[in-house]
Amino acid sequence: MAAVGLVLGIALLVLGLRGAATALAVARTPALGLPxxxxxxxxxxxxxxxxxxxxxxxxxxxxFDMEMIFMYPWAVVIAQMGATSVVEMFAFLAVLLVGVLYAWREGALRWV
Known part of the structure; x- marks a missing residue:
C-alpha cells in the first residue's frame, strides 16, 4: 500500500511539472480556463x-459553529453526566450570549 501511494505521488508530481495535467484538461471556452x-x-x-x-x-x-460543535457531544452524553453538565452548558451558552449581545449593541447585526 505504501509503495502504491509512493508511486502515485511521484507520478502526479512528475505530471504536474511536465504540464501533462494541463494538456489533459481541455477547456471548451476561454472562461473555463480561468482559475x-x-x-x-x-x-x-x-x-x-x-x-x-x-x-x-x-x-x-x-x-455559533463552534457552539454547535461543543453542544453535540454534550447532548449525546447528557444522560450519563447528570445535572452538573446542564449547568456547565448553560454557563457556556451565557458566555456566548454575552458575545452576541455585544455584537448586537455594536451594530454588527444591522444590515442598513
Whole structure:
C-alpha cells in the first residue's frame, strides 16, 4: 500500500511539472480556463474590498459553529453526566450570549 501511494505521488508530481495535467484538461471556452472554472467572466477584481460588516458576520458564524460543535457531544452524553453538565452548558451558552449581545449593541447585526 505504501509503495502504491509512493508511486502515485511521484507520478502526479512528475505530471504536474511536465504540464501533462494541463494538456489533459481541455477547456471548451476561454472562461473555463480561468482559475475559478465557473464558466462566467468575473464581475469584479479578485482583490476587491468588502465591507467590514461581512467579516463581523463571518466571525459570528464561526462563534455559533463552534457552539454547535461543543453542544453535540454534550447532548449525546447528557444522560450519563447528570445535572452538573446542564449547568456547565448553560454557563457556556451565557458566555456566548454575552458575545452576541455585544455584537448586537455594536451594530454588527444591522444590515442598513
Amino acid at each position: 475559478f472554472e465557473s464558466g462566467t467572466l468575473p464581475a469584479q477584481h479578485a482583490v476587491s474590498r468588502f465591507h467590514v460588516r461581512w467579516y463581523a458576520v463571518s466571525l459570528l458564524f464561526l462563534a
